[in-house]
Amino acid sequence: MRIGIDIMGGDFAPKTTVLGAIQAREELSDDVQLVLIGDEEKIKEILRSQNVDSNKFEIVHTDECIGMGDHPAKAFAAKPNSSLAIGFKLLYQKKIDGFASAGNTGAMLVGAMYTIKSIPGIIRPCISTELPQFEGKPALLLDVGINPDCRPDVLYQYGSIGSVYANSVYGVEKPKVALLNIGSEEQKGNLIVKSTYELMKDTKDFNFIGNVEANDLLGDCPADVIVCDGFTGNVVLKEAESIYKILLMRGIKDEFFDKFNPEIYGGTPILGVNSTVIIGHGASSPRAITTMIHKTKDVIEAKVSEKLIELYQ
């Protein structure tokens, strides 16, 4: 297995990304090859400073990169030699099996859509977040930001996509799929959610269990997969992030709330595209980068894309 890592992506790149890759290299088995995409001189300098043999990695040199503030589509088109664009090129050419970056999120989405592209049959790819639970696996919330306006058929597909993910990555048999709503009753919600409920209620494509409310999401969620539009999902995600930040600010440590730590989470896959792409948090620490690389390996191994391609054939 070959994992490409955008060494130039992230607020503290290339130092944090190389340090994260070094740690991942130590933890991963030898059949996983890490392909570092970025400025070769700088990468080797950081490796030397850590007394790490650069032969442990494959390095693909480029000194161009897309900045965090660059316009996603323009930068992707204008910088074909950026580390991010080269990562997607390698992925498209199947020279790597997965690509991970903590760089410009918009450019990652553009790159995925322009190179490896959506899986035929999938209307709109999405991104997800893991909602911490008291016990066991996290619940998966999707979409959390790509599609602020979702038609009911798009939300319906998210039920299938999330179900495949929870089954393959978390090993959950028949994942319970719910709609995020503002009441538990069938007739609740906005027009789109009500129509989606109608589509989902008798489905045999996944195990639909009805509505959940936002107070059901964290800790003890009755569902494994929760479907919402990207506007609502982004609001849920950012509210949770801000509360975690406030807890830290106020010096509150707690085992459950530790699960909100982006370092433990690592990154989110783009679901519904023809290969494995993981987007890490811009502010990733070395540990977060290591986790992002592990996550990339897990999603490649779980064959999420292959299973979705098969499902929508």
Added chain:
Amino acid sequence: MRIGIDIMGGDFAPKTTVLGAIQAREELSDDVQLVLIGDEEKIKEILRSQNVDSNKFEIVHTDECIGMGDHPAKAFAAKPNSSLAIGFKLLYQKKIDGFASAGNTGAMLVGAMYTIKSIPGIIRPCISTELPQFEGKPALLLDVGINPDCRPDVLYQYGSIGSVYANSVYGVEKPKVALLNIGSEEQKGNLIVKSTYELMKDTKDFNFIGNVEANDLLGDCPADVIVCDGFTGNVVLKEAESIYKILLMRGIKDEFFDKFNPEIYGGTPILGVNSTVIIGHGASSPRAITTMIHKTKDVIEAKVSEKLIELYQ
């Protein structure tokens, strides 16, 4: 000033409601008359058990009540002698200046719309929640549940309504009004939010400051008033409530998170109707009921309805 209280409304009524009213009576000045609407025998029995003179209150007797699980519109129509329906009748007849209940929320909304009605010119009334901040006044989020689908003109009005509220109740000069969005840039958001931005951006009706994201809402919000549709607002509210509940469960005490305590909050007014109506939390304790009564007094004194009537004349 005369405040009507639905003594039969709430999960632990009538005991908690009477106890809350007793405490409010002690804290309020003599020019505030509390009108207790409910079963006279039961009210007097609780007053006696607390050694409180029943002459301190006005009691309007009824032994009928709308249950927490009753269908709002059906129950309101079928039970004209319920404490809730009588409260609205008194309010409509201007025999009380404000009405507060911790009872069936749906029936409260139905009651308000069928009796005192929307202010002419206001397209859709709304409810709001207070978002705790580290310092100073809370920020006001609206709508949080009445209107899951909002047109841009409705969201625009919420900017005005919130602005009047923050000015009158919190005493904020030129309240800063923001749109809840998933990015800070103008072109972000779903179709409705983008259209609303266009309507708001050059407004002179209120002090529009642009977008805020969900991670800006709590603690250090740059806006005094945040506008969103009732679906999104309800999600924000319930997520915050659930996190407060989890903090309590895990034994975490903190001064900032104490502000999430519904007992301190007391209740939410229905904004955009022709009088003052406050909806308390179903699970209100006596202290929460007391706070709800204080809130009713504050909103009456702030003349929120009168100011909105004047604004939309």
